[in-house]
Amino acid sequence: MFTFTLPELLQQLANGLTIGCLYALVAIGYTMVYGILRLINFAHCDIFMMSMYFCYYFITVFSLPWPVALVLVVAATALLGVVIEKAAYRPLREAPRISLLISAIGVSYLLENLATVLFSGVPRSFPAVGNMQEMVEIGEVRVARLAIYAPIMMVVLLVALLYLINKTKTGMAMRAASKDFETARLMGINVNKTISVTFLVGSALAAVGAVIWGQKYPQIQPYVGVMPGLKCFIAAVIGGIGNIKGAVVGALMLGVLEILLVWRFSALSGYKDAFAFIILIAILIFKPTGLFGETFVDKV
């Protein structure tokens, strides 16, 4: 099992990294929403799914040029995230957290069934965007262009996101609101607006993830978001939910480990998804706060 060539290893790492970057883009959305609302946004995976349908409609059905379509997809998905927050979570701001969680599960089912009614359960094929599916050879490694674009896209978006959070006033408001709504309000921060921005950013990133995901797995149906959604949630937990860098590291780890597992133990490849859950269970048992989880103790 330990006999392989270097190009083989690089090939597999490239695949793992691509998947990891996709997971990261979606995992950030989970972790950001958790950070500010302490809510696992179960609807996030269905926002991802809707985003794939938006892409299908804008490119395949309306035949828009793909750059225009992508802008519209990201905008529509971001809007969907904001609307969901306003309609399903904001009215429950003062309610117990469990109500919020149940509302999130409700939105998830609503979107899945809405998609079944609107777009039917027949799988659609995802349109090719640009030349992302074209194969290129680097030395002896053959990968789709996607494997090059995905990490670049992820790094650029991550840097932009970290800049937004750490260096801008909006980011400062987000960090303050994630600690203490009431004191944030006393600083003159409009907490509702800040939460909307969080959903906007998280959903927009999920849209980018969805488009790239569709290049790798070009099939859309109303439940397409469920498994990637769970994986990304696991990635966020591995990294320490609430921590953005943690979510990215968790996602890359999960992506690479999954691919390596399937590669070296091909007999076990059917258990690829189970493997992710085993990691989740292990993390919850041995390091429940995740790799980069908060351990800050508040002074009373």
Added chain:
Amino acid sequence: MLKIENLKVSYGGIEAVKGISFSVEQGQIVTLIGANGAGKSTTLRTVVGLVKAASGSIVYEGEELTGLPTDQIVRRGITLVPEGRRVFPDLTVLENLKIGAYTRKDDLSQDIEWVYSLFPRLKERHWQPAGTLSGGEQQMLAVGRALMSRPKLLMMDEPSLGLAPLIVQDIFSIIREINRQGVTILLIEQNANMALRIAEVGHVLETGRITLSGSGAELLSNDAVRAAYLGKSK
């Protein structure tokens, strides 16, 4: 400057403030004293919009505040230093000060220097996460953070709570200094002795009503106040 009339506030069916009226004039230090549960904190929290009034009015510079969201009230020049300090523990001292000026768009360097001149300890520790400060330093930071919004009316909820007597002295002398520089102050305290000494006007709250009002000096020498809040026998 601030005029509260017949204010009533309820929490889940319990009336915490049962119709109080008082006013705060420009440049004054006004204090509300009273035991736990008298409705002092609730009054301040209602002024700043964190709690909704059941009835009554709060007029600030001629404008009705009840019904406005907190961020709008803060933009009008009122701020509250909350009970228990509530600094943002994983933001640095400097970031905490900057967030206090969230509503402002102009240059902050002068104000930061001003806060540092009031609290030199904060300057020494400007790079530390606020969670690592001592209780007294956190209180200083909470006051400094509130000043960064350049408030016209600064409200403080128990600034001396849980602090060593020497630090309490410091905090009160700084409250006086801030007032001398033109900020109107509405202070609530259980440490009635200290509060009444610096206040022009004091009101005694008991179970949601004002039972006694007067100048700080009058209340300090009032027998009932002495017995109830200053721990002196009649």
